[in-house]
Amino acid sequence: MNILITGSNGFLGQHLSDFLTEKGFSIYALSRGENQNMLNKELKYHSVNLTDEQDVRAAIAQIMPAVIIHNAAMSKPDVCHNNKEECKLQNVDATEFLLKASAPFNPYFLYISTDFIFGENGPHHEDETPAPLNYYGQTKLMAEQLVKQSGLDYGIMRPVFIYGPAFENMRPTFLHWVRNSLIQNKAIKVVNDQHRTPTFVYDICKGILAMIEKRVIGEFHLAGKDILSPYQMAIAVAESLNLETNLIEPVTSDTFPEPVIRAKQSGLKIDKAREILGYEPISFEEGIRLTFS
Numbered sequence: 001m002n003i004l005i006t007g008s009n010g011f012l013g014q015h016l017s018d019f020l021t022e023k024g025f026s027i028y029a030l031s032r033g034e035n036q037n038m039l040n041k042e043l044k045y046h047s048v049n050l051t052d053e054q055d056v057r058a059a060i061a062q063i064m065p066a067v068i069i070h071n072a073a074m075s076k077p078d079v080c081h082n083n084k085e086e087c088k089l090q091n092v093d094a095t096e097f098l099l100k101a102s103a104p105f106n107p108y109f110l111y112i113s114t115d116f117i118f119g120e121n122g123p124h125h126e127d128e129t130p131a132p133l134n135y136y137g138q139t140k141l142m143a144e145q146l147v148k149q150s151g152l153d154y155g156i157m158r159p160v161f162i163y164g165p166a167f168e169n170m171r172p173t174f175l176h177w178v179r180n181s182l183i184q185n186k187a188i189k190v191v192n193d194q195h196r197t198p199t200f201v202y203d204i205c206k207g208i209l210a211m212i213e214k215r216v217i218g219e220f221h222l223a224g225k226d227i228l229s230p231y232q233m234a235i236a237v238a239e240s241l242n243l244e245t246n247l248i249e250p251v252t253s254d255t256f257p258e259p260v261i262r263a264k265q266s267g268l269k270i271d272k273a274r275e276i277l278g279y280e281p282i283s284f285e286e287g288i289r290l291t292f293s
């Protein structure tokens with residue numbers, strides 16, 4: 001089965017490409033610029049900017065994917081806030097180009113969304129009313145709506161605060177920043193008044209595989225089972241790696257003023273994925289161990 005993964009050069013994109021290749025699927029990887037995942041010799045890489053409608057159409061016509069995992073996005077809320085026009089182009093218009101180009105081939109379209117489509121009072125379940133607090137969340141919600149209206153068989157997968165091993169050419173995660181700072185004996189301030197359900201990247205990969213195999217329609221939350229603040233995550237990293245917890249100072253989010261509003265209480269409920277997909281994530285403690293082992 002041909003599977004197309006967009007944003008294959010990004011953190012989730014690279015992990016997902018490798019995971020699905022190992023499962024025996026034929027993976028077409030699409031991203032901007034050069035392929036960053038050179039170690040995976042089986043990837044069929046296409047350098048395409050998704051904001052170029054003609055190039056998107058040509059790539060899809062050539063690949064004729066049975067499944068499209070649309071993972072590419074402008075994914076940093078602050079960058080989206082400061083570049084609204086470009087953010088809409090990357091997150092909304094690009095999704096529309098991809099949907100239009102793929103319609104003739106009738107693929108299963110799996111869109112990677114985010115908990116940022118919701119507001120406060122998490123953890124949220126799939127049927128809650130979206131209420132994004134910032135422009136990034138708004139554009140991801142607009143893209144979700146395009147996917148739902150497309151007429152294709154679609155799945156929408158929402159993860160939260162993704163972490164996991166970072167290989168060569170992958171951006172480091174929050175956990176890596178904590179570990180590296182503590183190893184260098186640097187004191188760090190970490191927010192303790194926001195809560196998330198951090199998601200281990202291989203749990204997402206397994207959940208996505210189940211979504212494809214069952215060709216489920218609708219929204220699914222693939223998150224971790226622990227509700228933690230970034231400060232609690234940092235302490236857990238330090239304890240797991242026998243590093244100095246005293247270097248970590250808990251602070252409130254107003255210590256780092258920013259124009260982007262982020263939910264204090266976010267996170268996602270995973271009961272639906274558990275029931276329908278057989279999804280069972282590992283604990284955050286186990287996730288730290290696997291991230292650094």
Ligand SMILES: NC(=O)c1ccc[n+]([C@@H]2O[C@H](COP(=O)([O-])OP(=O)(O)OC[C@H]3O[C@@H](n4cnc5c(N)ncnc54)[C@H](OP(=O)(O)O)[C@@H]3O)[C@@H](O)[C@H]2O)c1
Pocket residue numbers: 006007008009010011012013030031032033048049050051070071072073074075090094112113114115158159160161162163171
């Ligand atoms: N990371 C999280 O904690 C988190 C949480 C919830 C949801 N998500 C969602 O999960 C997905 C993956 O997140 P991530 O953290 O792995 O993102 P990431 O590391 O930023 O990767 C996104 C990839 O998409 C590529 N891309 C962006 N616009 C493109 C375009 N117009 N054409 C071709 N490629 C393009 C980027 O290319 P460049 O390398 O050139 O920039 C990048 O390689 C995103 O949809 C994000 O919204 C992430």
